[in-house]
Amino acid sequence: MKNGTTRRGLLKAGLVGGAGLAVGRVHAQVAPDPAITELQPWQQYLGPGVDAAPYGVPSPFESHVVRRNVPWLTADSVSSVNFTPLHELEGIITPNGLCFERHHGGVAEIDPGMHRLMINGLVDNPLVFTMEDLMRFPRENRTYFLECAANTGMEWRGAQLNGVQFTHGMIHNVVYTGIPLRLLLEEAGVRTNGTWILPEGADASGMTRSIPMEKALDDCLVAFAMNGERLRPEQGYPIRLVVPGWEGNMWVKWLRRIEVGDQPWHHREETSKYTDLLENGQARRFTWEMDAKSVITNPSPQAPITHGPGPTVISGVAWSGRGSIPRVDVTLDGGVNWVQARMSGPSFDKSMHRFYHEFDWDGRPLLLQSRAHDSTGYVQPTKDQLREVRGENSIYHNNSIQTWFVDENGQAENVEVG
Amino acid sequence: MNKVALSASALLMGIAVTAIAQETPAPSLDGGYGLGRTALPEEIAAWDIDVRPDGLGLPVGSGDVWTGEELFVDYCSACHGDFGEAVGRWPVLAGGFGTLEGEDPVKTIGSYWPYLSTVWDYVHRAMPYGSAQSLDDDQVYAIVAYLLYLNEVVEDDFTLSNENFTDVVMPNQDGFFPDDRAEVEFPLFIQDPCMTDCAESVEITMRAAVLDVTPDTAEDDGAAEQPTAVVEEAAAEASGPDPELLAAGQDVFRRCSTCHQIGEGAVNRAGPVLNGIYMATAGTREGFRYSSVMSDAGAGGLVWNDENLSAYLADPRGFLSGNRMAFQGLRSDEEIAAVIAYIRATGAE
The missing domain is CATH 2.60.40.650 (Immunoglobulin-like)
Structure with missing residues (x-):
């Protein structure tokens, strides 16, 4: 393997002894194993104390487990994507630092004290919430995958990228803690002709997507935590929209505003992007759900x-x-x-x-x-x-x-x- | 089959049990929780900038194609090219007609975008890249008019305004239809699949290794770590400039870094590499396509000393009219001093 870590080198060395034996224990040890017979430094010397890493990080032997970018895919890293190392993960939860990133104007670094969420448009009472206000609403904990609609998008014409991280790594799976969007919309009082919402991000791309009201009231969350801690900046700190089962682009990060309207807005990310061009030159739009x-x-x-x-x-x-x-x-x-x-x-x-x-x-x-x-x-x-x-x-x-x-x-x- | 059915039902029970623990929804309260406050009209006006195909949200204003061309060359061409043909992998904005059914579709405003309002909304909310919402409404109308002209939707004497906006019909308006996967694909894919002897033989028809486009992981790591290392080194130099000034400069430089790279491994992007720019002759970075005014200024002897750099960074357009740097300028002398210190330290050759 390309990055040839020590751990893998050792595994490879072990292969020689095992090859060819079909039954019984595959490894016949010829000489005593120095990992056992020699005193190792960690057996002898004291390790770091409790505060050596106030925010813990993985073992240095796992330093190859990182998100990776494919530089030729995009013009610039501020509007780009990197990929979750799926081949290094176990279970179903993606660790926060390994969740793939997709930004359209870089990571917005937001002071939560300066962050506001506005609800306006076809509502009885347009509202502004501070983070403190939001933390007083009832919360829910839900585990959802977020997959970019473009995941595996480089593989349409044939096998292209040689690694599951690159072919399938635009996905992560996280336990979210958030406020049901329904409660916030009820607070503002959606008018009967309010059939769509437009969530908007506070970042320099001002990300917007149109979402039908039915979905907004069904299972969407305004999340402030992932896997038990506050959202990471690159995942929308201090709040992001969670749109379960639907394409990742709709999960607006750095959420600052939700407008209620009576028709979709047809903004950039739902017309020029995230529409699916078919062979006859016609394109599907509003393909929100992620297929199995x-x-x-x-x-x-x-x-x-x-x-x-x-x-x-x-x-x-x-x-x-x-x-x-x-x-x-x-x-x-x-x-x-x-x-x-x-x-x-x-x-x-x-x-x-x-x-x-x-x-x-x-x-x-x-x-x-x-x-x-x-x-x-x-x-x-x-x-x-x-x-x-x-x-x-x-x-x-x-x-x-x-x-x-x-x-x-x-x-x-x-x-x-x- | 029995075994399968059994394990499936056991699994469903498992889901049901988990669901009970998880599915108690957060309660609604009659009349609401009384949290938050009423948004003021000025606050809504400041944030509610979105525009819809029917024109809802468009401000009063107008702009013509020729004004738009000047603005486009100044603010947009560094990434999108003078005629929307694009630089590098930045988006192509014009042309591409008749390509949607081909092997290499070129999806531009003219060939693909269904509504003009999308262009206005996006240019206004997110462009120029790295200086979002810095254009006034008339400037946005003018740039959108120029984009229509580049895409052969209007003639060169056209003026776009809130009055005639919804009269403009985009060429590919009818090129979209709603998601029909449920009708077209579900009948094909909701079927019991074959489990045994499903094919006579299987051959490999394509291999990713032949293409060799996967990033080399070792090299990637180096490139990703370099800029930080350089910054840290620069900041750690005891005999060098004030670390606080450098830190402030590094912060200011984030606004520059959309277009400019600096330090080891830096390459030209929308703007030239800034290594060695201090005291260099203007317009001479190898491999970068400068505006003619910048090249001419260098040939005329313009050198990036403190005085010239300060004046340029304070007002790029005012200092050298017609140059391509799409940046508004730095407001304070402190910011300028800090960023020059940072550029000198980090880009020293």
Whole structure:
């Protein structure tokens, strides 16, 4: 692997002893292991005290676990995206510092004491809230995935980026604490002709999106915390909109205003962007819901199999903007034969799910795929099925089945099969 | 099949149990919680700047194509090119007609955007990039008029105003339809999938490694860490300038960094690299496309000493009319002194 960490080097070294043995313990130790027989510094010397890191950070041996950017994708890092390292994560929760970032005018650095939320438009009483006001409303805790509509958007025409972080990393899954938007709208009193809202960000791009009132009153939150702590600046501190199951661009960060209106605004991010151009030159608009999707995170190009044949764990994630994921299928042969994966961990609506498939690898090359089924019965389509309907120009909403080719050495590559 | 059904129902029970713990909604209160305060009309006016296709939200004003061209060259062309053709990967704003059905669609204001109000709203709320909401309403009308002209929607004698705004029809207004996935795709994808012997053979048809466009992770790390390291080094220099002044300058420089890079590894972007700019001759950074007035000023002997830099940063347009730097200028002498100190320290060659 490219970044060749010490940990991986050690794993690779272990492979030599194990290769070729089909049964029993695969490692026959020839000489005593110095990790056991030699006194290690941490066994002998005292470590740092309790306040060495008032805000804790991961082990230095995990320093390769970071968000990464694809510089050629965009003109400038202030209007760009980086990617969640899915191949390094476990369970269903994304740590706050690893949640992918997408900004349109850089990260707004906001003093919460100077932040206001305004509700205006078709309401009986236009209102202004301070952060202190907002903290007096009842709150809810909900776990939701946020996926950028452009996630996997570089793969429409074929296998392009060689790593699950880059093909699928525009997603994170977080426990939000927030105020139901319904309560704030009730406070202002939405008039009967108020059928749409326009949330607006306080950043230098003044992000806006039109959202139908039905969704706003259903399950949207004005969130101030993620995974138990205040939002990170890059995720909208001090408040962001949570629009469960719908494309990430609508989850307006640094939320400063909500206008109520009687028709959509057709702003930049819902016309020139986030519309899905089909082969006939016509474009779908208001494609809000994220279709069911899954991907195998391990092995994958950034996380090859380093242990050789024998017991092997396939791990992956699945999610749907329309409900939960009761089932994921996995194939080792590019889709000829499938088996049901084992689901593990909490299953919430519109949240990420974790699946595993354990098998005894015989060392032959693999063509790995996963296929999500959501609670509505929708089954994740193949790339060809999706291209049949949408062509190759739609950029957004590519939820097709991903294939990894794993060679006899365990190296993995992003491929397409036919 | 029984086994599958059993595990599925067990799973559903699991969801139901979790749901009970999670799903008690935050209660509404009759008459509301009485929190917040009434928004004043002036406050709503300050923030409610959005514009809709039917013209709701448009302020009174007007601007013509020629005024728009001058403004566009000054404020927009550094990223979008003089004619909306774009520099680097910044958005192309004009042309692209007839490409939407092709292999490489060019989605511009003329070829793709359905409504003119979107252009007005976006230019007004978010442009010029890095100096949002600095244009007055007539300037926005003029720039939008020029964008219509570049896209062959109007002639060069056109003046756009709130009066004639909704008469303008964009070429691709009818190019959009509502999400129809439920009708078109659900019948195809809501089906029991094949589990065994689903294909006779499977071949690899394309490989990402052949393309080789994935970022090299090791190099990425270096590039990402460099600017911070340089700043820290500069700030840590004991014999150098006042650290507080440098910190203030670094803060001011954030406004410059939309277009300018400085320090090790800096490259030309919308603006030239600023390494070694102090005491350099104007308009001479290699590989950067300057305005003719900037190149001429350099040829005429303009050097970026304290006096000239200060005057330029205070009023870029006033100092050198027709140059391309889309920046309003720094208001205070303190900010100017700080940012010059920062540029000198960080960009020393």
